[in-house]
Amino acid sequence: MKKYALALCFILLSVCIFAQENQVPAIKIYLEDAENGENVKDAKVTLEGFGLPDITAEYNKKDKSYYFNEIPLGYNTIMTYHEKYNEKGFQNVAGLPNELKFKLFNPIKVSYGFEFFWFHYFPQKSYVEDPYKVSVSLNNNEMNYNSLRAYISTKIAALNLEMELVNPFWEESKIVEYSLTFPNQKEAYPLLSLKDGNVIYHEYVFPLKGGVSSIFTEREYSNTPKDICFIVRKKDGSKFKRFNDPLIKKLKEENFNVSAIVLNKVTGYDNAHTKLQKRDRLSKKFNLKHDVDSSKVFFYSLYNQKPLRLFFWKRRSRVNIIEPGQFPQLPLFFLISNDNLDIPEYRPNTEKVDFQKIPIQDKALGLGILDQYEYYLNAK
Numbered sequence: 001m002k003k004y005a006l007a008l009c010f011i012l013l014s015v016c017i018f019a020q021e022n023q024v025p026a027i028k029i030y031l032e033d034a035e036n037g038e039n040v041k042d043a044k045v046t047l048e049g050f051g052l053p054d055i056t057a058e059y060n061k062k063d064k065s066y067y068f069n070e071i072p073l074g075y076n077t078i079m080t081y082h083e084k085y086n087e088k089g090f091q092n093v094a095g096l097p098n099e100l101k102f103k104l105f106n107p108i109k110v111s112y113g114f115e116f117f118w119f120h121y122f123p124q125k126s127y128v129e130d131p132y133k134v135s136v137s138l139n140n141n142e143m144n145y146n147s148l149r150a151y152i153s154t155k156i157a158a159l160n161l162e163m164e165l166v167n168p169f170w171e172e173s174k175i176v177e178y179s180l181t182f183p184n185q186k187e188a189y190p191l192l193s194l195k196d197g198n199v200i201y202h203e204y205v206f207p208l209k210g211g212v213s214s215i216f217t218e219r220e221y222s223n224t225p226k227d228i229c230f231i232v233r234k235k236d237g238s239k240f241k242r243f244n245d246p247l248i249k250k251l252k253e254e255n256f257n258v259s260a261i262v263l264n265k266v267t268g269y270d271n272a273h274t275k276l277q278k279r280d281r282l283s284k285k286f287n288l289k290h291d292v293d294s295s296k297v298f299f300y301s302l303y304n305q306k307p308l309r310l311f312f313w314k315r316r317s318r319v320n321i322i323e324p325g326q327f328p329q330l331p332l333f334f335l336i337s338n339d340n341l342d343i344p345e346y347r348p349n350t351e352k353v354d355f356q357k358i359p360i361q362d363k364a365l366g367l368g369i370l371d372q373y374e375y376y377l378n379a380k
Helices: 002-021 145-157 168-175 246-253 270-289 368-378
Strands: 027-033 044-048 058-060 065-068 077-081 088-091 099-104 126-138 230-234 256-265 333-337 342-346 353-357
Touching: 027 077, 077 099, 088 099, 088 368, 126 145, 126 246, 126 333, 145 230, 246 256, 256 368, 333 368, 342 368
Parallel strands: 027 099
Antiparallel strands: 027 065, 044 077, 058 065, 077 088, 126 230, 126 256, 256 333, 342 353
16 A cells, blocks of 8 residues: 555656646746857846745756746736846736847946937947936926925935935046036035026036036037936935836826936947947946945946047047047936837938837836837837
8 A cells, every 4th residue: 555655646746747847937038148149047037026025037958048937916027137237127017928038238338229319420339227326307397496406305305315426427526636626516416596597507517317417508408407417316325126116116106207327338430449448447447446336426437538549549540439528519328218108219311200109117117118118129
């Protein structure tokens, strides 16, 4: 009898193992190195939902995929984490697809299938995502700068957020010695004494929504108090979640428009690639030397570095890395609205902007809006 019982247990165990091995996953996730096309097999892939504990995926060596056999109620997001690559994910509150494929990038060299900004001579190809900060503003705001500053400060303080330490131009000016001085400015977002209620005067440095500093007043960039970009971070210096961030959701519930921040890496020509790599190394060295807090300042910055030239190019070529302070005046950063439901696909060979609609997104969405744009653009 004991022998039959053991045999029965063995049969049941074998059936369970066979069933498990042959179970069709609810979703498969494939990860690829964006530069060399190789499979990424040592990442952490999670199934997530708002306010729910993360579930970690299993890895199928034969199929080279990460997978989940089931998707419990309330889970609507797939996220990938790896120390060598940028975070990447996808969310669908109506239900996840059976398969997802992600291309992972070096964090300081991220590309997308669409452009944020396009200039005739310098098409933008490479970006850096900043997960430590978001920009907040009010739609249809009629308050002046001082009133809006006070209103935002009060609201974000209740959420353990702050904005006084994260003005990229102000923080940079405290680290690097500029030729310009701003004796009247004692903090990143000071109270203004406006003479005509409109112009921001040169004794102050503010980041503008156009991605440049208020010290630039020429050309197409608006430069009024309503154009100031209020950038906030968490007081504890931690990242915002790419999806399902409770603080972003609360900001939106307070009627704030929340934008993700993407930094611009500008190179004039393809053959400037080597010099751009050198500047990446110099920027990293600078950050380490000055103990830069990435949550306070833009973790990738130009830091007033001079354009780099190899010695044998000095008389033969004038090809340089184009800095945002040079002509043409290019944005240092971009604000990507989390509430925008159109993919910003720009076609430079035509005179129009084509938009591709995406589904309604969850209110707790941060940098993940970029992943959503890319997914639905590729799905066309």
